Amino acid sequence: MAEFIAGPNFSGRSAALMAWLRAGAPAFFVGPYAEAALSGLASTVADEIAIYRSGEPVRPAFAPLDFASCAARKPPTLSGGEQVLLALHCFSLSDYAAIGIDTALEQLDPQNRVDALGYLSQGAAQGFTAALIDNRLACPAGWSPRQLTGSAVDFACDLAAIDPPPCKAPVIGVRQMSFRYPGGRDIFRDTDFRLEPGQAYRLTGPNGAGKTTLFKLLAGVLSPASGGITLDGTAYAPWRSGNRIFALATQNPDQQWCGATLAEDLARRRAALAREPDIGLPSVETLAALAACLGVRSIDQHLYELPLVARKRLSWLWPLAGAMPWTMFDEPTLGQDQATRAALAEVIGRLTRNGYGVVFVTHDDEFASLIAHRPIRLADATVRL
């Protein structure tokens, strides 16, 4: 019978899942991010599928996307949700008799999530067993619950203590912006929209619609093919001059570290921001106190030695530090338990009340409902407010 492993963060759910998988090894594993979801041995989507495909089909294929159309793409260039769907597709074509999923389904849009859960729930009939960790679900019907209760206090966080200083964020204008990846379809085509400070905006759209791409454009990681950005009506090109407006918390926290230890990361970011006269730079002591609120007590902590859940929380540090007037959270609740999600929603509300602008992406409707926000819909290469 399929097993649902429940419990708060740091209760040992991931360890329990790995023990379950090892007992039935070889078994398929879908971890929270690409390095633990995909094999890493394939240069293309077609090769990823070829590695896992068994000689004879042993169960119906789970094919939520048209993988043939992206067969030549490199797996890491897929969006987070698409990578999870690819992993599930590979499992469905393989001859593994067991699959374990560690919070990865939290990255899926509602329809894909329902489809994936439906497929996994039919495991008994299809000859496979499944174990699942998911913070947004109660135990699904037909699954066997396994409740873990203990919780380590080493990384306990206290988001209630966080209150960023008041701020007057600029109005963001995006005008006639177009963007596409080389050889790909239009992600944005002559897009216009305007973001007001003191508001929270939720970007919505299916997996692969371009939500993370929009974040990267606003932060200057990507540059548009045409069009541009304005701040209070003045032209702003972060891809040329450097990002000084948007504090970004990435979907995968490991995409935002600038050093090996927290101290190194803070020093490098502070040195970069010190060049900008408009930025009120927080002191190291302030940042260390904020890190402690997020569960990391020492700035000498090696970032990559932290548990993933703790790294994810620490990724909120700069958006919550108040150094930059706009904050962007990409799937901030991934891997976070109910209590932490509610506390984060409260802090984001505080940010907007203090004058910051917030843009966030989440497939977690319950979390979004806790934040007063305006939806932004990404569809057909346009942004609709």
Next chain:
Amino acid sequence: MTPNGAVIFALAVIAGAALARDAITLGIVLTITLIFGLGSRRRIWGALAWSAGIVLPLAAFMGAVWIGIVGRAPAEIAASLEGSRAAAAAYVAVICVRLFIVAFAIQAAFLHFAGWTPLRFVGGLAAPPVVKKLLVLTLSLIETILQAVDRARTALIAAGIITRNPSWRNLRHGWILVQTVWLTVVTIAIGRTRDKWPVEDTLARLDGALATSMAPRLGAADCGWIALVVAGAAIAWGLR
């Protein structure tokens, strides 16, 4: 054409370019390589430009040193002759054409397999399974490094430490990018090897994936291309 034929052809061309000592022989090897590229029935301009791009920095450096500063060819120096800049230019040209042929031969070989995935190409090679696995792992490492570069750039640009477009800031902080890339490579590798690979026995699946190719070891087209190289070598030998 089969992957084995392409590898044999490319190695033969590379050997021919390395052994060629005069412009005529090099011209023959270059012509054969160009015909091989055109034989892929794909546009070869990109491959030509890429190969030229690799050679140009070397050509500029060697031109400055041998033509501009030394002013004589190495053979003239060895023979204690007065020498000339024309001889030095000919020496530089031979070296650069050789490198161009090597770069283009590899590009042209891949043009013949433009619709293939890397796994299919490696699977089609007549090599021991362990060699094929090592090739796949090498490609995987290259992809991991590229992925790490993308991640590290995202982190440093979003933090305002570097910029997307070229800037002095990027030159000053390039070492941070290098350090971040390697940290990221290690993190990605650990993420795979700690949980995913052991529990799935992922590497063992490569045996099946690489063994599925039923292509013949050498085809008629391979023999035709190899015969062309042999004919070229015979012509070059006869002209000596």
